[in-house]
Amino acid sequence: MNSPDDFEAELLALGEALDLPAPPPSDVARAVRARLEEAGPVSDAAPSHGPVSDAAPSRGPLGRGWWRPGSERRRVPRWRWITTGVAAVLVALVGLTPQGQAAVAHVLRFAGIEIHIDEPGPLPTGMPRPLPGETRVSLSKARETAGFPIMVPAELGEPRDVRVADGGRVVSLFWPGVRMDAYNGVLEVVWRKDLGEPWPEQVTVGSSPGWWITGPHGLTYIPSSGGETETVERVAGPTLIWQRSVVGYRLEGVADPARAKKIAESLR
Structure with missing residues (x-):
């Protein structure tokens, strides 16, 4: 078995080999603190009480089964706790960087939208098609239909144009250069x-979570029928997505994220 000194040397070598973008210090602190609180307090002293009975198996700091019922509790070597702590820090560092997030989970589902984070293929070309069953209506009619x-x-x-699509599943409001889907x-x-770099940025819209997508990207509408032949693809510009109660929103066409958030927060 390696000694604690050997283990420390291996950790230092691992640290030099890592090449991860530095996340914000405050985020790292919060993540590490949360990991440590999950692990619970650790004592160097061996427990003073005796064997654990078969009738009431106890839960140790590593969960049920850390020791067998009827045997003496054993002290966990300090280097094992160091290993656990380092692993938690590494997981936090990876999870807090966009690159790490993309490596761990290539798909993010939020507010009725599935975001695929990877190296996307070519952007859709040609004239964008309307959504299935898309019809121009008045705002009052859209409210009745949805x-x-x-x-x-x-x-x-007031929007310049209002459209209802897919049997009232989507309502789209239009202003010059701006579109909002509900x-x-x-x-x-x-x-x-379908996104590549720049990666989406998590934001807050009022008291609700949201995501800001900076650049042009491929957008596909998934019809209620689920039929692949009915999907509609086009290129979308900068987009803010968020959810308010059960309603998901896409605000597209506003290049400034602060301005997009202000518009989103003014929903009435």
């Missing part, structure tokens, strides 16, 4: 986005 509440951002005023964001996946 199965969810329709709100309008006060920052933009849909039920909890029942199923409605949209798919």
Whole structure:
């Protein structure tokens, strides 16, 4: 078995070999603190009480089964706890970087949208097609048709155009250069986005979580029928996505994230 000194040398070598972008220090501190709180307190002293009975097996710091019922509790060597702590820090560092997030989970599902984070293929070409069954209607008619509440951002005023698609599944509001889609964001996946760099940025819209996507990317509408032949693909510009109650939103066409958030927060 390696000695603690050998183990320390291996850790130092591992640290020099790692090449991870540095995450914000405050995020690292929060992540490491959370990991340590999950692990619970560690004592160097061996427990003073005797064997654990078969009738009431106990749960040790490593979970049920750390020692066998009827045997003496054993002290865990300090180097094993060091190993656990280092592993927790490495996991936190990887999870806090966009590259690490993409390596661990290539698919993010949020607010009825499935975001695929990878090296995307070529962007869709040609003229974008309308959504299935897309129809131009009045705002009042859209509110009657949709199965969810329709709100309008006060920052933009009344929309110039309103459309309902896929049997009321999606309501799209339009202003010059700006589009906002509203849909039920909890029942199923409605949209798919294929992203490479720059990576999406997590933001807060009012008191709700959201994601900001900076550059152009492939956007695919997944119809309620699920039929591959009915999917609609096009190129989407900068987009803010968020969810409010059961309604998912896509705000597309506003290049400034601060301005996009202000519009999103003005829904009435």
